Amino acid sequence: MITIKEIAERASVSRTTVSRVLNNNGYVSEDVKKRVLKVIKETGYIPSENAKSLRTKKTKVIGVILPKISTETSSRLVKGLDEVFAKEGYQILLTNTNLVPEKEIEYLRLLKSRHVDGIILSTTIINQPLVEEISQLKIPFVTVGQQISKISNVLFDDYQASKDLVNLMIKKGYKHIAFIGVHEEDRSVGYLRKAGYLDAMKEINLPIEDCWVQQGIFDVDSGYHSMREIVKNSKQKPDAVLAVTDRLAIGAMQYIKEAGLSIPDDIAVAGMGASELSRFVSPSLTTIDFSMEEVGLEAADLLLDQINGRNTHEKIRKVEYRLIERSSI
Template sequence: MKIKDIAKLAGVSPATVSRVMNNNGYVKHDKRQAVEKVIREVGYQPNEIAKSLKNQKSHMIGVIVPKISTETASRVVDGITEVAKQHNYQLIIANTNLQIEEEIKYLKFLSNKLVDGIIMMATEVTAEHKKLAQSLAIPIVMVGQQVEGFTSIVHDDYRAAKLMIDHIIACGHKNIGFIGVDPKDVAVGQVRKQAYIDRLHEAGLSVDLDLIGIGDFSIESGYKQMEALLTRGKPTAVMAVTDHLAIGAIHCLHDHGLSVPNDVSVAGLGDVKLAKYFSPPLTTVHYGFKTSGMVAAEHVFDMIKQNQVDSDKVVIDFEVKIRKSVANLKTMRDLQSL
C-alpha cells in the first residue's frame, strides 16, 4: 500500500493524500473525509524511508556506546530514549564493544544522512575522532568526556573524586590507597587520579606509589589490584575509581580475612544500582547518568532545530553517598578507649 493506491481508492491525487496526512495545505472537507476513510480502512502507514529521503530528515539519532550491557551506558541510553520519544525520534544504537576503530566506522556510517544527530559516549578520544567528527556537519554531543569543540555532557569528576578523598581523610585515614584505570580514558583514568594526588598533597599526606594500582574496568581487576596493594603496603583505606573495582577490592579483602571497613575502608565511584545493598553498603558517589542522557538528547534536538552546532559544556550534578564501607577512625578510637 503506497500513497498512490490510497489516492486511487479515494479518488484524489497523491498530493491530496499527502496533504491530509501531514495536515497542511488546503483540502476540501469531503475529500479529506474520503481520504481519511480509506486510510482508516486499509490501515495505511506511510513508508518512513521514502519520507526521510524527501524530507532530508530521518527522525533518528545515532547513539554510539562503548558497551551497552553496562550500567552506565544503559542508564544514559535510557535517558536518551526518554527525551527522544518526546521529539518523536528513534535511536540507532551502535555498540563498539570498546574498539576505537569501530567508533570511527560508526561515526562515518551514521552520518551518511542516516541520522540527524549523534550522541557519543566517548572513552578515549583520539585526534582522528575529533577531526572526523568536526567534519560531519550534523550535531554531535559527547557524553562522559569533555571534548574540545563539541558540546560535552560531563560530571565534575575532579570534584567528585576530591570530595570522596576529603571524606576519607576526614575519617582520619592517612594511608590511602588508590585503584585506577588506564589514563587513555581521561575522565576516569586521569582526572580522578589527579584529584586523589592533589588532595593528598593539599592535606600534607605523602603519595605512596606502592599504594596505587592500575587495572581495567572489571571486578576481577579490582580484586587483583587490591591483592597487589596488600603485598606492597598497608593502606587503611582505598578509593577505587569505579564501584566494580571497589567491589572486587572488598571481595579480595574478605578473602584475606580482613573486615571492611573495620580493617580496611573501601570507597567506590559511580553508585551502581546494587551498591547500597552490599555489605557493607558501599560509600561512593552517585552520578546522574540518566540525566546525562536526557541533557545530551536535549542538546542534540536543540541543535537540530536551530540547524547549527554549538559547543557548550554541561556539568551534571553528583552526590556523595556516605554509607558503611568507609570507617571513621576517630570514632573507632573513641569506642576502643572506653
C-alpha cells in the same frame, strides 16, 4: 506494500491531496479529507518514512554510539536519552563499538549514511582521527563523559568527585589512602579521578607509597588483584582505598574480606558510580552517584537544541554528582 499512489486512486484524488491530508496542511475540503481518511483506515496504509525523509531530509532518528552495551552506565544513559527523544518523536539507532576505536569512525560514517538527525557519542578514549572525523561530519553532535574541544559535551566533574571522596576519608581520620584507577588514556575515569586523588592527598601533605596506586581495568577481578598488590607490597598498610568504579571497589572488598580484614575498621573502601550493586554489597559501599540518566536527559536536550537551531553557542554542561555515604567508610 500499499503506497500513497494507491490511496490516491482509491479515493479518486491526486497524491498531492493525500499528502495534504496526511500532513494536515494546505487546503483540503472536509469532504475529500473524510474520503481519504476512510480509505487509509480501510487499507491500513502506513506512509513510508523512508520515502518521506528522502524528500524532507529529516529522519527522526538519532544515532547513539556506545563503548559497551550491557553496562549499567550505558543502559542508564540510553534510558535518559530515550525519555527525551521518544517524547519528541525520535527513535534511537544503537551502535556498539565494544571498545574498538576504529569502530567509532566506522559507525560515524554509517550513521551519516543513514542520515540520522543527530549523534550522541559515549566514548572512553579520544584520539585525533576521531576528532577530525567528527568535525567533518556536519551533523548535530553531542559527546558524553569525555571532553572534546569545540564539540558539545555533557560531563561530570570527575576530578572534584574523586577529591571529595578522599577528603571525606581524611575527615574521618584515614591517612593512608590507596587508589585503584584505570588507564589514563581514559581522561575522565583514568586521568582526572587519579588527579583528584593525588591533589587531595598532596594538599595536606599525606605521603603516598608507590604501590598504593594501582591501575586496573573495568571489572571486579581487577579490583581484587589490585587490592592484593596493595596489601602485599606496601610497607605501611593503607587504612583506606578509593577505587574509580564500584566494580573495582567491590573486587577490592572481596580481597579485603578474604584476607580476614574488616571493612571499614581495618580498611575503608569507596567506589564511584553508584551501581545497584553498591547498595546491596555488605558493608554497603560509599560511592558517588553520577546519575547517568540525567546525563542522557541533558545530552538529548543539547542535541535537540542543535537540531532545532537553538543555543548553538552552549557547549559544555556539567551534571551534578552526589556523594552517597554508606557503611564502607
